Amino acid sequence: MAEILGSDVRKVVVACEAGMGSSVLLVTQLRDRLKGTEVVVEHSPVSQIPADVDVIVTHQGLEATARGNAPGKVVVTFNMFLGDPAFDRVVEAIKEGKTLEG
DSSP states (O other), X not given: OOEEEGGGOOEEEEXXXXXOHHHHHHHHHHHHHTTTSSOEEEEEEGGGOOTTOSEEEEEGGGHHHHHHHSTTSEEEEESXXXXXXXXXXXXXXXXXXXXXXX
């Protein structure tokens, strides 16, 4: 399991399958919650995760694919697109400079 200090996070990618519906909404929510930080939040298909990503947020069902396509990166998984505590954990770690594992 990889880890990173929240203060070192510069790019978060929400990785999903080919579709962009719910995950794009999640990108917007994370961007809003991370306003005032220097963190960039983007969307990407799980098969095309950019190399410069620091943290990958993806649905639990895509975890193995995300880890395979971005070895050594922090992968935070969620179950629900709205209100999942995983999102709070990511935002808190970034804003407070805490360690984020995944």
